[in-house]
Amino acid sequence: xxxxxxxxxxxxxxxxxxxxxxxxSQSFDSSNSFSDxxxxxxxxxxxxxxxxxxxxTEDLFVDGFVEGKLNLAADCCLTxxxxxxxxxxxxxxxxxxxxxxxxxxxxxDKLQIGSTGEITGEVQxxxxxxxxxxxxxxxxxxGRMEVSKADTKAVAAAATSTANKPSPQPxxxxxxxxxx
Amino acid sequence: xxxxxxxxxxxxxxxxxxxxxxxxxxPIHLTxxxxxxxxxxxxxxxxxxxxxxxxxxxxxxxxxxxxxxDGLERGTLLDLGPAWQTTLSFFIERGFRVSSExxxxxWKSFLNEEEARLKQDFAAGETLEMTPSARATRxxxxxxxxxxxxxxxxxxxxxxxYLEQALVKQxxxxxxxxxxxxxxxxxxxxxKKPEGFQxxxxxxxxxxxxVPTAVLCPPQRVYQNREIQDLFxxxxxxxxxxxxxxxxxxxxxx
Numbered sequence: 132x133x134x135x136x137x138x139x140x141x142x143x144x145x146x147x148x149x150x151x152x153x154x155x156s157q158s159f160d161s162s163n164s165f166s167d168x169x170x171x172x173x174x175x176x177x178x179x180x181x182x183x184x185x186x187x188t189e190d191l192f193v194d195g196f197v198e199g200k201l202n203l204a205a206d207c208c209l210t211x212x213x214x215x216x217x218x219x220x221x222x223x224x225x226x227x228x229x230x231x232x233x234x235x236x237x238x239x240d241k242l243q244i245g246s247t248g249e250i251t252g253e254v255q256x257x258x259x260x261x262x263x264x265x266x267x268x269x270x271x272x273x274g275r276m277e278v279s280k281a282d283t284k285a286v287a288a289a290a291t292s293t294a295n296k297p298s299p300q301p302x303x304x305x306x307x308x309x310x311x
Numbered sequence: 312x313x314x315x316x317x318x319x320x321x322x323x324x325x326x327x328x329x330x331x332x333x334x335x336x337x338p339i340h341l342t343x344x345x346x347x348x349x350x351x352x353x354x355x356x357x358x359x360x361x362x363x364x365x366x367x368x369x370x371x372x373x374x375x376x377x378x379x380x381d382g383l384e385r386g387t388l389l390d391l392g393p394a395w396q397t398t399l400s401f402f403i404e405r406g407f408r409v410s411s412e413x414x415x416x417x418w419k420s421f422l423n424e425e426e427a428r429l430k431q432d433f434a435a436g437e438t439l440e441m442t443p444s445a446r447a448t449r450x451x452x453x454x455x456x457x458x459x460x461x462x463x464x465x466x467x468x469x470x471x472x473y474l475e476q477a478l479v480k481q482x483x484x485x486x487x488x489x490x491x492x493x494x495x496x497x498x499x500x501x502x503k504k505p506e507g508f509q510x511x512x513x514x515x516x517x518x519x520x521x522v523p524t525a526v527l528c529p530p531q532r533v534y535q536n537r538e539i540q541d542l543f544x545x546x547x548x549x550x551x552x553x554x555x556x557x558x559x560x561x562x563x564x565x
Contacts, residue, residue: 244394259399267394268417270410273403 177214185219193217194230205239213247226256228265365522367514371552372560374517376464376497379564383407386463389489391415391470395512397520398466402513410462414454414482415470415527421450447478451485460491468511469499469558471542473528483542490565496546500534502557 172190175181179195188204194212202222203209209223215230226238228248235253236242242256246264254271261267380386386407390398394411402409425446429439439445465486471479486496499511508526511519534542536551539561543549548564 259396259403261394261396261399263395265394266413266416267411268413270408271399271403272408273399 172208172210175215177212191223211248213245365520367518367520368554368556368558370517370519370560372497372499372562373513373519375550375552375562376495377516379495379562380464383463387461388464388466389457389462389486390466392466392468392512393510395510398513401515410457412454415473417454418450418474418478419527421453425449443475443477447475447481450478451481455482455485455489457489459488460494462489463491463494465490465494465496467496467498469501469505471498471534472501472505472530472532475531479531479542487545487565492565494565496543496563496565498561498563500539500559500561501530502533502553502559504533505530 172192173187175185175191175193175195175197177194180198181196182198184200184202185191185197186200186202188207190208190210191201191203192210192212193201193215195214196216198218201209201217201219203224205224207223208225208227209221210227211217211230211232213229215232217231218233220235220237221232222237222239224238224240225242226236227243227245228236228250229245230247231249233251236250236255238254238256240256241258241260242254243260244250244262244265244267246262248262249266249268251268253269254267254273256271256273259271259273384406386402386405387410388402388407389410389412390402391412391414392398393413393416399409399411425439439449467486471482474482490496507523509521509523511521514520540549543563546563546565548562550562550564552560554560
């Protein structure tokens, strides 16, 4: 009721529509409105625990436990699923949080926190979308963010070099995502 | 009975409860948001059980707060309520760096954790000091951890009405440290024990939306003016706006 009127008057119609839409889908798939539908996402499943640094050049869905750092290239989306528990600094173009995140969150373009999402830590993002019921404990800095080219190149280089190395075991991550 | 008394607006003479109810929660009050900017008064009688929707109230306190913050190029604000999209967007769009910490939610979680810990480990009850003051100190060690003088404004909402008194003192002392000189605290106090529980979010520069939610913590006490002045004794200015809905909006300027 108020949302529609308010969104129009405040100029956040886009945000509101996205917020109401992204709660419907519980998995990161091509039907999600926030990602490039032509891309598939690597998945860290519910039973997976990773400690260390994860970097990559493709979209990533985390529904397991990650501790350390999670750094995706400039055009990548990161989704923390409802079962996801991430104690790490996150960097990606777009980040969707429906689980628990503890650490610094840098979403260059947009950060969405679903109603089940919990973030504890500093947040830097271009745009912020928060569903009612979301928990955010920390400082938010939102606005146009300069994408650091050096940072982007470093992430891409790290991901490429890791992808070129022979993998000792079958990886659950996508080809462009690396766990160190 | 005088003519005015018959109309229900008389002064003196016997006042019926019915007359009082007309004054506070008559149908005009309940239905005319535009005419009566205050919150709808709690309904009496059987209709009380109906789910009350979100409602708006004109907020002179918010207006005054913004006036005080006007001219800040890159302000910093601490919001101690829930993280609402509208509230955060409102201040972020005005160039603020916003920190969010839902103190009431954190307090409830803290109490639940302490209770669970005591149930699991009876010995913990002997080592932990269980006085309200000690409990408040333990809570404060994990919350409101920011640098001194790091905020220009704090949205305290009506949280103090719901916190234990020992914690209230520590929270106010902590906020005083966190505020810069000239910084502003925006607080609200109920003039009588609130019947429902609601959270607040900013709609625009002079309107707040009241969102009824499940009770997080029961109301602890109703603060009188003198008590409020004592609590915020280190602030140089206090300005209050009293609404028809028994809610006082108060600005404290450090």
